[in-house]
Amino acid sequence: MQNYAVRPVKGIRGEIAVPGDKSISHRSIMLGSISRGETTVRGFLRGEDNIATLNAFRAMGVAIDDDGETLRIAGKGLRGLSEPTDVIDCGNSGTSMRLLTGLLAPQRFYSVLSGDQYLRRRPMRRVLEPLVQMGACLYGREGGEKAPLAIIGRGLTGISYASPVASAQVKSALMLAGLYAEGETRISEPHLSRDHSERMFRHFGADIETGHGGVVVRSGRELEGRDIVVPGDISSAAFFMVAALIVPGSELLIRGVGVNPTRTGIIDILTAMGGSIELLDQREVSGEPVADILVRSSRLKGIEIAGEVVTRAIDEFPVICVAAANAEGRTVVREARELRVKETDRIAAMATNLRAVGVSVTETEDGMDIDGVERVAAGAVESFGDHRIAMSMLVAGLSAAGEIAVSDTECVATSFPTFFSILETVAVR
Ligand SMILES: O=C(O)C1=C[C@@H](OP(=O)(O)O)[C@@H](O)[C@H](O)C1
Numbered sequence: 001m002q003n004y005a006v007r008p009v010k011g012i013r014g015e016i017a018v019p020g021d022k023s024i025s026h027r028s029i030m031l032g033s034i035s036r037g038e039t040t041v042r043g044f045l046r047g048e049d050n051i052a053t054l055n056a057f058r059a060m061g062v063a064i065d066d067d068g069e070t071l072r073i074a075g076k077g078l079r080g081l082s083e084p085t086d087v088i089d090c091g092n093s094g095t096s097m098r099l100l101t102g103l104l105a106p107q108r109f110y111s112v113l114s115g116d117q118y119l120r121r122r123p124m125r126r127v128l129e130p131l132v133q134m135g136a137c138l139y140g141r142e143g144g145e146k147a148p149l150a151i152i153g154r155g156l157t158g159i160s161y162a163s164p165v166a167s168a169q170v171k172s173a174l175m176l177a178g179l180y181a182e183g184e185t186r187i188s189e190p191h192l193s194r195d196h197s198e199r200m201f202r203h204f205g206a207d208i209e210t211g212h213g214g215v216v217v218r219s220g221r222e223l224e225g226r227d228i229v230v231p232g233d234i235s236s237a238a239f240f241m242v243a244a245l246i247v248p249g250s251e252l253l254i255r256g257v258g259v260n261p262t263r264t265g266i267i268d269i270l271t272a273m274g275g276s277i278e279l280l281d282q283r284e285v286s287g288e289p290v291a292d293i294l295v296r297s298s299r300l301k302g303i304e305i306a307g308e309v310v311t312r313a314i315d316e317f318p319v320i321c322v323a324a325a326n327a328e329g330r331t332v333v334r335e336a337r338e339l340r341v342k343e344t345d346r347i348a349a350m351a352t353n354l355r356a357v358g359v360s361v362t363e364t365e366d367g368m369d370i371d372g373v374e375r376v377a378a379g380a381v382e383s384f385g386d387h388r389i390a391m392s393m394l395v396a397g398l399s400a401a402g403e404i405a406v407s408d409t410e411c412v413a414t415s416f417p418t419f420f421s422i423l424e425t426v427a428v429r
């Protein structure tokens with residue numbers, strides 16, 4: 001088991017670029033594989049989650065060439081995937097498993113999806129239930145709640161589905177199924193979740209409409225291969241944004257970060273806490289907004305966080321907790337129940353870890369109250385096998401009273417394999 005310890009530093013300074021967006025990288029492989037012609041992907045995230053998606057499509061007969069810079073996907077068209085000869089291993093990746101379930105349900109073959117011990121504990125009925133309403137034949141442990149999932153591909157019919165959770169994975173699974181289902185598939189959600197699928201479906205020429213009522217996908221149109229440039233992942237940038245805010249004497253420029261409005265909740269939250277964050281050189285790349293982000297150390301204050309911004313910052317809560325621990329006063333998080341069903345229960349994990357470094361945290365069913373301290377104490381904590389918990393606690397160590405040691409940090413490679421090397425380049429000792 002790999003452990004890593006971070007000592008307090010004198011500043012976070014310089015210029016960095018973070019690796020490609022995880023959500024967009026997954027989708028580029030999926031849509032490229034079921035399009036006609038070649039798709040090229042530059043800036044693809046080579047994290048373990050995305051490699052799981054890449055291997056899944058190779059196992060279904062798609063030729064994907066990787067020269068280390070650009071991926072070249074020889075698209076097979078909507079009906080060109082072939083039956084995988086073994087279980088598809090989604091590793092730790094909820095996105096791979098849920099989106100693949102939607103894509104595989106309407107194929108003319110049998111497939112099985114599984115994953116690691118964490119993924120096999122996560123809820124899957126949220127995608128199985130609407131897909132079964134569309135006519136899918138799907139099985140899972142615990143009455144369809146948990147992986148391994150068995151998928152007996154067959155013809156589907158479009159439905160109109162109001163999702164009870166704001167989840168881009170549920171929405172995207174149904175959109176992918178909708179490419180094959182007879183008629184139209186309509187999906188609405190309580191708040192708009194990340195809309196990378198909508199943007200990429202349009203980019204590949206799918207028959208799609210978006211608006212206040214949600215998204216509508218119509219089947220019958222082949223997709224066309226495209227050239228995609230993946231922007232930097234704002235969820236990875238978030239660790240360095242918080243690091244630069246909480247370490248006095250910091251100034252950090254993060255270049256080429258995706259700033260899709262469905263993902264910028266972290267910027268809104270940190271700005272409301274008093275953080276100095278500027279977006280520079282805003283532009284558009286492959287249908288996604290991109291900017292450089294300039295962050296300077298700031299005195300943060302506690303705020304209340306609830307409502308739609310929670311969806312727009314869902315993966316950033318572990319590191320938001322670290323910002324809150326370093327802020328003056330109390331930060332109140334509510335309506336964030338979804339955090340309990342991620343790679344681990346992120347409310348419980350962060351409460352445990354922050355308490356271990358001297359921060360008072362009260363858990364509620366759908367959130368937590370965090371009382372900021374002058375300085376987080378030194379201590380030893382666990383990753384709970386969750387990449388974002390590991391990186392968040394390492395960031396906490398940068399401005400703590402002493403060393404923070406985190407155990408089981410291999411999981412960082414799930415989404416951000418270059419985290420440690422980037423940290424070395426910006427930490428002023
Ligand atoms: O669609 C996606 O790429 C993702 C959606 C979110 O999950 P939910 O759909 O479960 O909210 C997010 O937490 C995950 O990291 C990536």
Ligand SMILES: C=C(OP(=O)(O)O)C(=O)O
Nearest residue numbers: 092093094095315342343
């Ligand atoms: C929740 C996450 O990913 P996934 O659901 O794809 O495992 C994440 O990366 O924080």
